[in-house]
Amino acid sequence: MNEQLLSSYSDEEIKKALFQMHPSKSPGPDGQQINIWKENWIPDVPDGTLVRPAHYEIDTVAELIDGASRTWSAQATTLSSDIFAKLLMTVWALWKNRNEKLWLDKSQSAVALSLGTMTWYESFLLNRYPNGRTTKGRAHQVWKAPTTCILKLNTDGAFLPSVGSGAVGGIIRNDQGGFVAAMAHQVSHVTAALHIELVAIRAGMDLCQAMMVDKVITESDCLVAIQAIISEVPDMSIYSPLIEDIKVGARVFQDISFVHAPHSANCVAHRLASHAFENEGFHEWFAQAPELILDAIMYDCNHRN
Structure with a gap:
């Protein structure tokens, strides 16, 4: 009996205990409810919808974080500023998707999530370069108002x-x-x-x-x-x-x-x-x-x- 009580929890026991809890209950002080672990808030990716570049060596965002210091790793600092900005936008979008699943019980597909992320990235560039951005020798152009009466x-x-x-x-x-x-x-x-x-x-x-x-x-x-x-x-x-x-x-x-x-x-x-x-x-x-x-x-x- 003592050995059984002191033994490690099995995956099946954890899953059974988790799914026996009411979905709106919050077992910890962070206020996080149980249903977030019962629901799939990471968007589904249909086959062929999103293609990962063959030369890309990073599997997860966790690989870009130093486990000891909990800061960005040396590998992350080698990314270009544009790629790093897109990474942060994507992480934020995933977190937002998680919160909407938790509180509103709705989530977006991977395609919709990626499109939305790139839209916010474009807005980020507009705010980062308020005076315009020069790309490949061409000045950043802004919207021009029409003439009067048109x-x-x-x-x-x-x-x-x-x-x-x-x-x-x-x-x-x-x-x-x-x-x-x-x-x-x-x-x-x-x-x-x-x-x-x-x-x-x-x-x-x-x-x-x-x-x-x-x-x-x-x-x-x-x-x-x-x-x-x-x-x-x-x-x-x-x-x-x-x-x-x-x-x-x-x-x-x-x-x-x-x-x-x-x-x-x-x-x-x-x-x-x-x-x-x-x-x-x-x-x-x-x-x-x-x-x-x-x-x-x-x-x-x-x-x-």
Whole structure:
């Protein structure tokens, strides 16, 4: 009997004791409830969705932490600043996902988590380099306000080939950078990045028509999409019906132009598209901007040309 009492706990005994406890009980002073250990809050990764680089040697975040000092290891300090920033964003996203599973009983997929993380990383770069960032000899470009009496529509699309679906986002702003309207929603049966970018432009035009906007500058960070729309040469690709639909739809506007914008000047639309990728449903906002883009709009307003 004594040997049995002094013996180590088996995995089966621990599991049995854990699953006998009420899910809302907190056995320790940290307030952590039991159901977090019963639920899978680490996102599932479908086969082929996320591919780990073949040359990558790190298996877990724990390998980047010194076990004795509980600080970042020498291996972590050798990472580039951009990679290290993405690492921290990913760790934070996983922790946020864990808390939402614990308190709200909801969690995101690995794909949605990675897209959201990269969106916040883009916002981090905007705040880290408020005066612009020079990359490969080119100056960081910011959003430019339209002229008086005309509005600007920015659109963007999010797409992962392995998923076969995507999402679009778009925002309409005035000559002061003020919010007019925005939209974000998922799109099924997407075949390529160009496809979703064209769909985003068309969805943005629909939003303009719903707002009775007849003078608008339409910006997208997809140069190929813009070139296809403004080209006078008939398009012979599989996207020709969609491109022609955009051209026909443009005729109802009194004044509309299609302009390419660098990614750094299209961050608000990018964030909306990423939001749609993470959240199902059709989202539209009028007059008052959603909280998820307020900081990005403020940044554009403070740095607009």
